[in-house]
Amino acid sequence: MAMKTTSAPTPDNTAAPAQDWTGSEIVLKALVEQGVDVIFGYPGGAVLPIYDALFQQNSIRHILVRQEGGAVHAAEGYARSTGKVGVVLVTSGPGATNAVTGLVDALMDSIPIVCLTGQVPTHLIGNDAFQEADTTGITRPCTKHNYLVKDITKLATTVHEAFHVARSGRPGPVVIDLPKDILVGRSPVYASPTGTARRSYNPRTEPDPRRIEEALDLMMKAKRPLFYGGGGIINSGPKASELYTQLVRATGFPSTLTLMGLGALPAADPLFLGMVGMHGTWESNHAMHDCDLMIAVGSRFDDRVTGKLTAFSPGSKKIHIDIDPSSINKNVRVDVPVVGDCGKVLAALLAGWKQRKAKADGKALAEWWKQIEQWRARDCLRYEKSDKIIKPQYALERLYALTKEREDVFITTEVGQHQMWAAQFYKFQKPNHWMTSGGLGTMGYGLPAAMGVQIAHPDALVIDVAGEASILMNIQELSTICQYRLPVKAFILNNQYMGMVRQWQELLHGGRYSESYMDSLPDFVKLAEAFHCVGLRATKPSEVDDVIKEMIKVKKPVVVDMVVDQAENCFPMIPSGAAHNEMLLGPADKQPKPAPKKPGGGPISEEGMVLV
Amino acid sequence: MSAAASRGSKPSKAKEAIVSTVERHTIAVLVDNEPGILARVVGLFSGRGYNIESLTVSETDAREHLSRITIVTRGTPMIIEQIKAQLDRLVPVHKVNDLTVGGPHVERELALIKVRGTGEKRVESLRIADIFRARAIDSTIDSFIFEMTGSLDKIDAFIKLMEPLGLIEVSRTGVVAIARGNQGL
């Protein structure tokens, strides 16, 4: 795979019918027709023909990452902030295996990705050839669908189908494995997208009108209703969030949102109760437990949301709106399943609500709100303030306060306590501005994702709220960030611990902090400088504002080392295996706490100990 | 899905779903006959912890490149519903039909059964085969291979009877099934 710099004949797209193309040219032509303007990738032997073709065109920009895992997360960030399909190009073998984590991440969070992987030539497949891996075998359970192209005449249609599958229905990652002989071979066959889908694949987007009526009937009768919105609303496009907001307001029902759904309803709306789930708010989780009607919109009753299943919202009827029939009745039995695209279902519900001139049961709803306000008054996110040591919550409160005037702020995160605090303290007012690894919980997601967001929104303020442990998992991407002059901000809440691990060890494992302390951390300021970024540090609360302001002001990539309280825990917390109304609150909460379940026992039952 | 989903919402329903009884279902799946399709189906079952009692697959429409997979599986109603939804989600899957809930259908399996024996045992095995309408398709001085088609129970019963008579080995196709009446999948 020696590099050649001699230029091949330029493809002439205007030529006569006798024209043919190489496989690589067909791939790029198809990408352009799919509206692709940027690819995140990393070269290698098997994909050199595509890189050669890339070199000779100007329609598609290639972003050279520093590890293939970074490419997929970057494409995810790009996709989530634009609603477009993110595109990845990696070589065979290790290139493909490095991409696997990102693919599963995109699968779990339903992010549209098309990942092109190189493959050894067809005749060598199965021979344990150099850099051969069974990529379609490995990625089969990691993707929504995957392809191995063995016939160049089917190449263009395969690429088009891959985009269609990735973006339609419940979105997800799709892999196209491309043997090198296909990439260098020539063919006169090129097909443009036809718009007609494959016969076996036609996800249902229009809801069944009878289900809409049933849902409206329940909504009109409800005494303690609750909307429970999730990432499906975001995936359906900004219009769905608008409709969701309108429906919530038209009914006057309270709404909670999942980690993935934040931004679907403006956080400033008084009808918003905050996030639900393991680190959700007191009011959201209690409302989930006590409601008599739950309207799940594009949310999937994930175990991080439901807690103990047998105690999950025991007295409620449930309406479940989801584009994926397999999400319905998977964990929790529901009463009215509505299969369809969130946007379309919400439009139908809103139209029906208006047409019926429907009114909620006003008296009951007022009672319900009274109860909710009592829960809200508990002020569950309260924390003990300090003027000596930076509390991570304080850093995030200030980050929000100092950026909220801007329209173009995108927040990504890594995984851990900082992620949950970001979800709790950053108030998202609109969709597609919050990207976090929800389903897979992938440390190392945030920095490359921020990179992808910044590529799509060059002038925006893109901040990766990070933990010092997570960010090291893809820290090499600072080099990419530098190369493309992306003014990404890495905002590290440095507690020198894998904080979330430490918190669980404190609560579950008798405070034995086994391998959760990070020794020999880099000096993040110097590290930033080594990558030609700006490094800033705050060690006292009084320095926080200045550092944040400076971070925003500098038109360069910045790494902020926020040295925060090492011992802080993230509350509220529903211990695993517990019910929503068995939530734990932090030390700032002075109300009496329930006694441990068994004498001397912690807050977690034996049943809960086995749960993740 | 609807019938099961619109059940009453007693507070104990989550529990009820968990302890509810395990059922056996026969599911017919029409798929594009393309590389990897069987791996997708089998991987789905192993990855999600569903069980497969039997699985048969073969192309049934050469012109359209369609294969038909027949799966016999066991699970609670909630799991069975999941299995069908998950199968239907696979891109090359055209149709998923639960024959068990779809009304009357026929299920058949083919088995090859090798029995070794001489003298009275040999005669007895032939006699029983005759009663079960199993055909001897190969024989040596001291062995037979019987071929039989029938329902699972019938084949099980025959094999049981062959055990004391010198059963050597069995090869079974797994269940194929089709709905009764004039409608196709």
Ligand SMILES: Cc1ncc(C[n+]2csc(CCOP(=O)(O)OP(=O)(O)O)c2C)c(N)n1
């Ligand atoms: C790739 C990966 N490995 C391990 C974990 C398990 N895990 C979850 S949170 C966490 C600690 C994260 O530490 P840090 O990034 O410093 O964040 P903090 O919790 O301290 O805010 C770990 C190890 C994970 N989520 N992802």
Ligand SMILES: [Mg+2]
């Ligand atoms: Mg940390």
